Amino acid sequence: MVDGIEGDKGEKAGITRRRFTLGVLIASAAGALGSLFAMLKVLVPEKKGGGYVTTIQPGDRLVYAKGGNMGALLQASSFNVGDAVLAFPSGKSSNPANLVQVIKLEEAEFKPPIHLDLTDRGFVAYSAICTHLGCTVSWVKNEKAPAASFTECFCHNSIFDPARGAKVMGGPAPIPLAQIGVKVADDGTLVFTSDFTGPIGPQVS
Amino acid sequence: MSIFTWFDERLELKKFKAKFLVKTFPTHPTFLLGEMALFSFITLVVTGLFLGFLYEPSTKMVSLFGAMVPSAYASVVKIDILPVGMIIRRVHHWSAMLMIAAVLTHLMRIYFTSAYRKPREINWLVGLGLLGMAMVAAFTGYLLPYSQFSVTATSIAYYVAKSMPWVGDWVSRLLFAGEFPSEGTVPRFFFMHVMLIPAVLIGLISLHLLIIVKQKHTEPRSNKNRKEAQGGRRLIGIPIWPEQGVISLSFYLFLLFVVVLMATYIPLNPIETYGPPSPGTPVMRPDWYFLPVYGFLKLIPGDLSFSVLGGKITPETIGGVIFPGLLFLVAALIPFLDQWKEPQYYIANPLHRPFMTSLGAGAGVFLCMTAVAGYIDVLHISPGRMTGYAILATLAAWSVTYTLLRRYNRKRGNNVKT
Numbered sequence A: 001m002v003d004g005i006e007g008d009k010g011e012k013a014g015i016t017r018r019r020f021t022l023g024v025l026i027a028s029a030a031g032a033l034g035s036l037f038a039m040l041k042v043l044v045p046e047k048k049g050g051g052y053v054t055t056i057q058p059g060d061r062l063v064y065a066k067g068g069n070m071g072a073l074l075q076a077s078s079f080n081v082g083d084a085v086l087a088f089p090s091g092k093s094s095n096p097a098n099l100v101q102v103i104k105l106e107e108a109e110f111k112p113p114i115h116l117d118l119t120d121r122g123f124v125a126y127s128a129i130c131t132h133l134g135c136t137v138s139w140v141k142n143e144k145a146p147a148a149s150f151t152e153c154f155c156h157n158s159i160f161d162p163a164r165g166a167k168v169m170g171g172p173a174p175i176p177l178a179q180i181g182v183k184v185a186d187d188g189t190l191v192f193t194s195d196f197t198g199p200i201g202p203q204v205s
Numbered sequence B: 001m002s003i004f005t006w007f008d009e010r011l012e013l014k015k016f017k018a019k020f021l022v023k024t025f026p027t028h029p030t031f032l033l034g035e036m037a038l039f040s041f042i043t044l045v046v047t048g049l050f051l052g053f054l055y056e057p058s059t060k061m062v063s064l065f066g067a068m069v070p071s072a073y074a075s076v077v078k079i080d081i082l083p084v085g086m087i088i089r090r091v092h093h094w095s096a097m098l099m100i101a102a103v104l105t106h107l108m109r110i111y112f113t114s115a116y117r118k119p120r121e122i123n124w125l126v127g128l129g130l131l132g133m134a135m136v137a138a139f140t141g142y143l144l145p146y147s148q149f150s151v152t153a154t155s156i157a158y159y160v161a162k163s164m165p166w167v168g169d170w171v172s173r174l175l176f177a178g179e180f181p182s183e184g185t186v187p188r189f190f191f192m193h194v195m196l197i198p199a200v201l202i203g204l205i206s207l208h209l210l211i212i213v214k215q216k217h218t219e220p221r222s223n224k225n226r227k228e229a230q231g232g233r234r235l236i237g238i239p240i241w242p243e244q245g246v247i248s249l250s251f252y253l254f255l256l257f258v259v260v261l262m263a264t265y266i267p268l269n270p271i272e273t274y275g276p277p278s279p280g281t282p283v284m285r286p287d288w289y290f291l292p293v294y295g296f297l298k299l300i301p302g303d304l305s306f307s308v309l310g311g312k313i314t315p316e317t318i319g320g321v322i323f324p325g326l327l328f329l330v331a332a333l334i335p336f337l338d339q340w341k342e343p344q345y346y347i348a349n350p351l352h353r354p355f356m357t358s359l360g361a362g363a364g365v366f367l368c369m370t371a372v373a374g375y376i377d378v379l380h381i382s383p384g385r386m387t388g389y390a391i392l393a394t395l396a397a398w399s400v401t402y403t404l405l406r407r408y409n410r411k412r413g414n415n416v417k418t
Helices: A005-010 A017-042 B003-011 B013-021 B029-054 B071-081 B085-112 B121-143 B148-162 B168-175 B185-215 B222-230 B240-265 B288-299 B315-337 B354-379 B383-411
Strands: A062-064 A084-089 A100-104 A123-127 A138-140 A150-153 A158-161 A167-170 A179-184 A190-196 B061-064 B067-070 B306-308 B311-313
Touching (some): A062 A190, B003 B013, B029 B071, B029 B085, B029 B185, B029 B240, B061 B071, B067 B071, B071 B085, B085 B121, B085 B240, B085 B288, B121 B148, B121 B288, B121 B315, B148 B168, B148 B315, B288 B315, B311 B315, B354 B383
Antiparallel strands (some): A062 A084, A100 A123, A123 A179, A138 A150, A150 A158, A158 A167, A179 A190, B061 B067, B306 B311
């Protein structure tokens, strides 16, 4: 008999046709899956450095990030206590890591752990990228008590206290928003004076 | 010679009719929920074809009425301007919601009537796969108009994926084609949304239906006595054609009518209001079927993170990956925990199954409460208090349902084990 079970039994190599075929199948399947995995790796773009990397330099002037004045220099005289705007360093608005929230409060309201030396005449600035999942934070202004205004991320309601170094007052944000130094220049515009005091962007890994 | 005879001589249509179109469909109003999901899917494919002809999957900046906006956004604005464009886009979006709603209620029907029991465990799993894929399809569709809403929602999902221990970095770059927002993300999501996921959905739907044809539909309990009286094992119901076919067709046309009516009068995902991506995140909530995950992310304390085997488990992973993953895992295990030796051909009365019914009620209330947690900002409830409410409501729903059903069955003298 040439084919079939009888032939299998007759083989002397100690391996049946069935086992041999199964082995070939498993080996080729492993090879095919392995090559698929290699192809999958091609689909993953190289890491670019990743995350939020700021390009703010001390001395950069602040400009409005949105609204009718977008791109215009911030003027200290246009702020009342309890006001806040989103701002970019002039000419560097294409990098979302550069987005900051500039807030004007009563200087007497500032309490630790705020970096007092990074504030000027009630002006304080923080990264505007929520440390939870990267949404842009908003300003919740209290019209009756401007000093009681606060910063909130509308995505998952993390609340930050601007007078206390953007300490997390509620919600899922793991760490405060990083502070960055600002001062009022001689011509009344606002200028960055330092780098961020801590990590910016979502703290997910 | 009529046209029918011409085809019949070649394709043996009469034989086909005798073999397949006389298959029996047991009747019950809730047996139409699965069809509702299937019909919504058909609407999605047809409206998707229309949108696909006009949509541009690219984030290159182009001029639209004098403003520079991503071309994906511009192409959707142009669709909205077309005479029926906005209605078609809304029909697409409403149908997506309707499909997920139909899949969910279909799943509830199967669960509460215990129709997942032996021999239908496999189809229960296929159905869960369909629910998952439908949600992935909806999610990848969020990004395509590339509005402020799209980018915020996708960005949140990107960081949730990235937060996963060990594989997060790799998986997020694979799915989002690099670090979001990258110029590769929209083309990749477009491909997944119009090609990959629909292909998987069609495959799973076919498998789902094939298994039903093979195993036959579960029957209402009222069929049992009639059948025993007849002394037969044949299914009692109506044939696919013409009875069931006509019911299904008119049901689909009615659904289409309702969806088109809603699309015409109720605004949905108004991308012109959201605008193209810009700094600043307005108050926005996901579509209702993502509310439990969205709400859960709000409830988890930010400092709840720990390390296992060198990987850091963050609150984002717990809320965005582990929580929905566990829901699906528990659901997948149900037919294997509720094991039966004999095959079950009839749907069960939920009132006669206090244990399973009360568990389902508890799970339903839990999901509703996590969805409500998505609104703690407007309800002015703190996350801690909301967590307490959610746990209390879940336990209450479960224990009250269980107690009431036990009493109901004891009064009636029913012999109920679980």
